Amino acid sequence: MRIRRFTLAQRLFHLLLMLCFMLQAATGLARMYVETGWGRSLARVFGGYESALSVHKAGGVALLVLFGLHLAYLVFGVGWRRLAGPDSLLPRPSDLGDFFRHLGWMLGLRPEPRFERWGYWEKFDYWAVFWGMVIIGGTGLVLYDPVASSRSMPGWGLNVAFWVHRIEALLAIGHVFVIHFFIAHLRRRSFPMDRAMFEGSVDLAHARQEKGAWIERLAAEGRLDEMSGQEARAGARAAYYAFGLSMVALGLYLLVGLLANAGRITW
């Protein structure tokens, strides 16, 4: 039996966010590492150094549009009333307690905590995108047309915007390609890939182990059958694995290239 975890709209948002993020990471690193052979080969995929910037700008605009659509979805699709419920992604004080209880379990000091629908790490990942969009999106808009921007701000602000954009982008790349990938796909319980974000549903036994409090609440409310979902067909599952794992592989390729060539570029 499977339990529905993500709606079609949420999966679509994640898919588009993933594609845009990958594009931005690849084109951004192609620009940043163009002094190295690895960076030049990456830039060639997008038509060279200048073309990579054009693609990067288009991808940035797409990301900002997607972010705007998501805000509209939050306001009109989710509604403010549901923000207070247990299915909400809003951080709560109990998340801090969950973090320390989880840490205690990792250290073998206490039993595994029983999480609600969203764990504290998932809430962090979700809100980190908002933070990132404000920082990277804001500085990206400034850098989109530096000549036009400098009419409203001093030119040295471009130096500052560039560094903020760059460090925040590296933080996002590191967090997604190391921490998010590992937790969502590479740790033992999820290996080789958590299909939930593609398929929309999660195996009940897995959910009971990972999100015990959520399943208990659904059972107590008599909503387990209502929330049940069908497993995707074999062909669709294969496609999910192929696509998801290729994204993981691309991310790890970019991460390894970034780290291996970090000493060869002018920062």
Next chain:
Amino acid sequence: MKSALAILGLILAALAVPARAPAEEVTAEYYRYRGYEMSSGYYEEYEVKPQYNRPFVLERHERRGVLAYGPAAALVGSASRQADSHGSLRFYAGIACAVCHVQQASNNLHVVRVGLACRQCHGGEPIPGNEHYYAPLNRLRRHAYVCSKCHQGAGYSFAAYLVHEPDPSLAATAQSFPVLSWAFWIMVGIAVLTFALFLPHTLLWGLREFFPSRGKEDEP
């Protein structure tokens, strides 16, 4: 009547407030100063009316304040003010720019990424100092003479971008360009804190799942 006079007074007072104007180069009213400026390197501030100055970026060879143009501010013979800034160098013809200007050749994305040559911005021989009155890179006109060759429409403010950007991690940058230094260290701090929290967390989590105890608490 009194209120009408008060309004009229306010309007007249408002007329006396200078309006914000975009950057514009204006002709020096007294031409006799031009020769003085060319020889001394002191340029009257009224010759350019920038909309935005650089209050958070320290300019070398420049003093602002009550006695900005006092004799003590003079850097007589400074190469940055000479028509031929390399005129006094021996064996200049055989030396590449980067031999002496090591830092300027490396902390410069225009060079290391785009592959621009120094002369594409600084001009051909004799290369005038950036502060020389007729130098293309003089702050009065570098946006029009140099920047806009590639960045069409570049204005005075755009030219305030630091092409030879100081290393933001250095302590000296906190003095010369404090905004950049602060922004850099705040962002690095956020990144370090995030990774310092989540990397060990992720590692511990992975290890805990990889070596599950046989205890009852791990049973689903």
